[in-house]
Amino acid sequence: MNWEPLLEYLRRQELDHWAAQLQAQSASWLVGHGDYPRWSKALNALPDLDNIQARFDLPAVTVEAESQESMDLRQALAGLMPWRKGPYQIADVYIDCEWRSDFKWDRVLPHLAALRDRRILDIGCGNGYHCLRMLAQSPAFVLGIEPSVLFNLQFWALQKYLQRREIHLLPIGIEDMPEDLNWFDSVFSMGVLYHRKSPIDHLYQLKSFLAAGGELCLETLVIKGEAGRVLVPPGRYARMRNVWFIPSSQELVAWLLRCGFINVRVVDESATSVEEQRATEWMQFESLEQCLNRENPALTVEGLPAPRRAVLLAEKPGP
Numbered sequence: 001m002n003w004e005p006l007l008e009y010l011r012r013q014e015l016d017h018w019a020a021q022l023q024a025q026s027a028s029w030l031v032g033h034g035d036y037p038r039w040s041k042a043l044n045a046l047p048d049l050d051n052i053q054a055r056f057d058l059p060a061v062t063v064e065a066e067s068q069e070s071m072d073l074r075q076a077l078a079g080l081m082p083w084r085k086g087p088y089q090i091a092d093v094y095i096d097c098e099w100r101s102d103f104k105w106d107r108v109l110p111h112l113a114a115l116r117d118r119r120i121l122d123i124g125c126g127n128g129y130h131c132l133r134m135l136a137q138s139p140a141f142v143l144g145i146e147p148s149v150l151f152n153l154q155f156w157a158l159q160k161y162l163q164r165r166e167i168h169l170l171p172i173g174i175e176d177m178p179e180d181l182n183w184f185d186s187v188f189s190m191g192v193l194y195h196r197k198s199p200i201d202h203l204y205q206l207k208s209f210l211a212a213g214g215e216l217c218l219e220t221l222v223i224k225g226e227a228g229r230v231l232v233p234p235g236r237y238a239r240m241r242n243v244w245f246i247p248s249s250q251e252l253v254a255w256l257l258r259c260g261f262i263n264v265r266v267v268d269e270s271a272t273s274v275e276e277q278r279a280t281e282w283m284q285f286e287s288l289e290q291c292l293n294r295e296n297p298a299l300t301v302e303g304l305p306a307p308r309r310a311v312l313l314a315e316k317p318g319p
Contacts, residue, residue, distance in 0.1 A: 042078075077093055
């Protein structure tokens, strides 16, 4: 895992302070997790592939290649389970992840500003599935940040075969980012807001990362209703411990406007289905079906409204 190409890129962009900060942080990245040796062993066991061609325009991020060691490939990739975001097709191995993340991407992509030549930040990006799908649009630079050690190692497993220099993943959280970067053309926060104890602070952080005129793509849990409606789960929500605020879409519009965004609009709102999020052989733990009320799937097991997600776009005012 070599972050030097990213650091050198940031230096060329006159972001030396950020490159220096990342270099100082990097000594503590990844290796502190107790499962790191096991996952690292799986990563190192990945066999070489021949005649690689990458596809980012398909539902499954695809590595077309010839493999003489398909069983070794499957075993090494399985050593990095659970796979939450995907799907992926690596040679003849199909990784059927818990989330059909292509469903979300299909809801988001038609509404975005063109991503060609843009500098993009994806916060809480998991193993980088959506970052990789962005490559089909020819951006200049894509950075995902994700504190999960396992998700980072899954990304590096993919990069072993993809070797794309315009995409990077950092094992950091949003609190580790510099303040007031004012540099990215597009910022994505998908599936993060409801995990933040202070959602308004999160929105201000997102705005501070954007260059003037840049676009925010915000995807999060919402509830039905008018402006002013906000669900604050008294305990767990869909068996998740760290869900703090779930507003209505219109309330979320009001939050974004209050934070100084312009041209705020809801471009999609839909219930999350058990076809989109489910247990598979690559993620064998409980998933959405086990988090819903058996008698009434419109409710969670806690009796709260079942997961519903919205996509909002907004812009940072220009100079």
